Amino acid sequence: MQQLTPGLARIRIKNLRLRTYIGIKEEEILNQQDILINAVILYPAADAVSGNQIEQALNYRTITKAIIAHVEGNRFALLERLTQELLDIVMQHDQVRYAELEVDKPHALRFAESVSITLSAQRD
Structure with missing residues (x-):
C-alpha cells in the first residue's frame, strides 16, 4: 500500500460504470458490455489546501x-x-505522483461476479 506523505492528496474515483466493446468472442465484439472503473490518484495538494484555488488542484473531472x-x-x-x-x-497529468486503476468486467466468467485487472504507475 502506498504511504501517504504530508501534503499528498488521495483522490478516489469509485465505480465509474461505462459501456464499451471488450473481449475476443463474437458476442463480445458485437455487443457493448458494462465495465466498472475504480481509480486511486495521489498528487501534492499543499497549494490547493492552503490557497483554496481550483487552478492549484488536480482536476479529477477533466481526467474522468x-x-x-x-x-x-x-x-x-x-x-x-x-x-x-x-x-x-x-x-499524462504532471501533478500525479501515483495512480492505480482497476477495471472490472462483470459476468466475464460463469459463477463469478466479475473479473478485474489492476495496474499502477508511480512518478518520482
Whole structure:
C-alpha cells in the first residue's frame, strides 16, 4: 500500500460504470458490455489546501471525462490493454505522483461476479 506523505492528496474515483466493446468472442465484439472503473490518484495538494484555488488542484473531472471518452470511443480485445490505456491517461497529468486503476468486467466468467485487472504507475 502506498504511504501517504504530508501534503499528498488521495483522490478516489469509485465505480465509474461505462459501456464499451471488450473481449475476443463474437458476442463480445458485437455487443457493448458494462465495465466498472475504480481509480486511486495521489498528487501534492499543499497549494490547493492552503490557497483554496481550483487552478492549484488536480482536476479529477477533466481526467474522468477523458477516461469516459476513451472507453466509449474505442474497442478493446483485452482488459489488460484497456486498463493500461486508462492508466496512461491519468499519468499524462504532471501533478500525479501515483495512480492505480482497476477495471472490472462483470459476468466475464460463469459463477463469478466479475473479473478485474489492476495496474499502477508511480512518478518520482
